Amino acid sequence: MLLRFVGFAAFILLFQRLRGRPIRLEPGMLLPIFGMACFTLMLSGGYLVAASFIPVGLAAVLLYTAPFMVAAVAVLMGRERMTILKGATMALAFAGLVMAVGLDLNHLDLRGVAAGLTAAAGLVLVISLGGVWMQRHDPLVIYLFASLLLVLPVGLYLLGTGNFHLPPTRLGQIGVAGATCFFLAGNLLWALSMRLVPPIRMAVILNLETPITIALGAGVLGERLGLWQLAGAALVVAAIMALTVLGRRSR
Secondary structure (H helix, E strand, C coil): HHHHHHHHHHHHHHHHHHHHCCCCCCCHHHHHHHHHHHHHHHHHHHHHHHHHCHHHHHHHHHHCHHHHHHHHHHHCCCCCCCHHHHHHHHHHHHHHHHHCCCCCCCCHHEEEEEHHHHHHHHHHHHHHHHHHHHHCCCCHHHHHHHHHHHHHHHHHHHHHHEEEEECCHHHHHHHHHHHHHHHHHHHHHHHHHHHCCCCHHHHHHHHHHHHHHHHHHHHHCCCCCHHHHHHHHHHHHHHHHHHHHCCCCCC
């Protein structure tokens, strides 16, 4: 997390400079910066903590209960209307997710469950409130200062616990660098898309992480996929395509 936040802040500085865009605080930007820092910490920290106490599949299922909460918040805020298509695709994508990752309830730990729900709440807040803030201010400037703000608590925690250790092998270091770079690319595109994509559609599209991860696990790590997993991944993709194609009324 520390490398992600430091790297993302440095990358945005360089990216904005190459674009010739100024980096300055605007009136009313302090609350969005502090809010995005808190929500991001809930999302990233909660998910990683959950995965250390409960099976990763269960942590993913808890995280992706978020689209239902995003839909409720979006409707209450008046940002979107709920339709049969949106409700059906959310349900199908969630069912496909459960099929794809499995639902192991044999190793429940309340700490992991609480952390997973915290991550889901962070995702809901990032999409719902963050989306509003991104339309009012430059999303990259918000993320830049939010990332810098997050370096402090995460860095202090690592200093206090003495848990900061880079991988000793060359392969491990390449892995850390690659994971950090892909995080930068993903978060950059996510930040830029928040102005363009409605919150419910954004939440449903994020379910694509699961079939992509499964495909990479099979292609890169040589994992064997069962028919049930493949059917779940296909259901997730089909639900997202249905929402994107059939529900398209604007650019």
